[in-house]
Amino acid sequence: AQKITQTQPGMFVQEKEAVTLDCTYDTSDPSYGLFWYKQPSSGEMIFLIYQGSYDQQNATEGRYSLNFQKARKSANLVISASQLGDSAMYFCAMREAFSGNTPLVFGKGTRLSVIA
Amino acid sequence: EAQVTQNPRYLITVTGKKLTVTCSQNMNHEYMSWYRQDPGLGLRQIYYSMNVEVTDKGDVPEGYKVSRKEKRNFPLILESPSPNQTSLYFCASSLAPGTSYNEQFFGPGTRLTVL
Numbered sequence: 001a002q003k004i005t006q007t008q009p010g011m012f013v014q015e016k017e018a019v020t021l022d023c024t025y026d027t028s029d030p031s032y033g034l035f036w037y038k039q040p041s042s043g044e045m046i047f048l049i050y051q052g053s054y055d056q057q058n059a060t061e062g063r064y065s066l067n068f069q070k071a072r073k074s075a076n077l078v079i080s081a082s083q084l085g086d087s088a089m090y091f092c093a094m095r096e097a098f099s100g101n102t103p104l105v106f107g108k109g110t111r112l113s114v115i116a
Numbered sequence: 117e118a119q120v121t122q123n124p125r126y127l128i129t130v131t132g133k134k135l136t137v138t139c140s141q142n143m144n145h146e147y148m149s150w151y152r153q154d155p156g157l158g159l160r161q162i163y164y165s166m167n168v169e170v171t172d173k174g175d176v177p178e179g180y181k182v183s184r185k186e187k188r189n190f191p192l193i194l195e196s197p198s199p200n201q202t203s204l205y206f207c208a209s210s211l212a213p214g215t216s217y218n219e220q221f222f223g224p225g226t227r228l229t230v231l
Contacts, residue, residue, distance in 0.1 A: 035219065043204060045222040091158065095220070103149060103161040103174060104208070104220050 003027075004092050006107035013082045014115055020067070021077040021110045023092030031097040034075040035104065036066065039089040048090075051075055053097075082114045118143045122207050122223035129197055130231050137192045137226050139207030146212040148190040149174070149220065150182065152203040159206065165190055166212070197230045204228075 003026040013019040025034065036048040051059045051066045059066040067076040079086055092107045120141045129135055141148065149164040151174075161174030165184040179201055181193040190209075194201060204227050208220040 033219075037222075043225045043227065045206060045225070047219060047221075050219060093159075101164055101166070101172060101174075102147070103164060104151075104159070106158040108156065108158045 004094055004105055004107035006092055006110050008110045009108075010111045010113070012113050012115055013079075015084060016081055018078060018080045019082055019112065021079070021090050021092075021112065023075045023077065023107060025073050025075060025092070025094050027073075027094065027096060029096040033095050033097060034066070034068070035093045035095070036064070036075075036077045037091045037093060038086075039091065039109070041088070045091075049077065079112075084114050084116060087112060087114045118221070120207055120209055120221050120223035122205075122226050124226060125224060126227050128229045128231065131198055132196050135194050135197060135228075137194075137205060137207075137228070139190045139192065139223055140188050141190075141207075141209040141221070142188065143209060143221065144187065145209035145221075146187070147220075148184065148207065148209045150180070150190070150192050151206045151208065152176065153206065153225075154203050162192070162205075197228075199230045202228060202230050 005024045032053045034051045038046040049059050049061045049064045049066050051068045058068050063080045065078045089109045089111050091109045093104045095102050095104050123138045146167045150162040151159040153159045160176050162180050163182040165171045171182050207223040210220040
């Protein structure tokens with residue numbers, strides 16, 4: 001069974017600093033994808049970054065990077081140069097690639113607050 | 117523009133009054149899914165559909181129905197809503213399972229309150 005664990009209910013970071021949001025996962029499927037989504041107070045789910053289980057390099061998208069450590073089953077999100085607009089809930093999620101129903105299994109989220 | 121649309125965005129209703137939340141995608145995706153989001157519980161899957169006329173239960177299907185008569189539409193039906201179905205609902209779509217990159221695209225969410 002899939003499982004995503006986000007151990008930080010809330011985080012604070014100073015504007016312009018970098019912050020790491022933790023995510024560990026558990027799956028027996030060798031093929032899977034890891035996603036991070038941002039949910040601002042308006043409620044929509046915004047896709048940030050993706051990492052495939054076979055990808056050799058860590059994914060990066062602008063100020064977002066994913067620190068993928070496969071052996072440790074961790075997929076931490078790093079946000080560099082935090083901005084006030086980064087204040088939101090962040091969800092780590094995983095989807096197995098080759099099962100019949102491939103729901104996106106979510107962690108419980110981390111609320112990030114960026115302080116000026 | 118590629119998108120998933122949901123309607124209504126906000127709904128307040130009363131116990132027992134049947135309602136339908138519509139979901140439509142314009143990306144020709146085979147796979148569609150409904151999630152509900154509750155504080156402290158994250159997002160949980162209600163129902164999913166692998167293709168037209170193919171639907172199945174997710175983790176929390178009780179009290180919900182779905183249909184998939186057309187590829188683009190996947191409505192969520194609450195035959196007799198109850199207060200414990202007060203939640204934020206998301207529809208999502210993606211390509212068929214089996215691809216290595218299968219991001220789910222989310223609709224904007226429907227905030228439902230059942231009194």
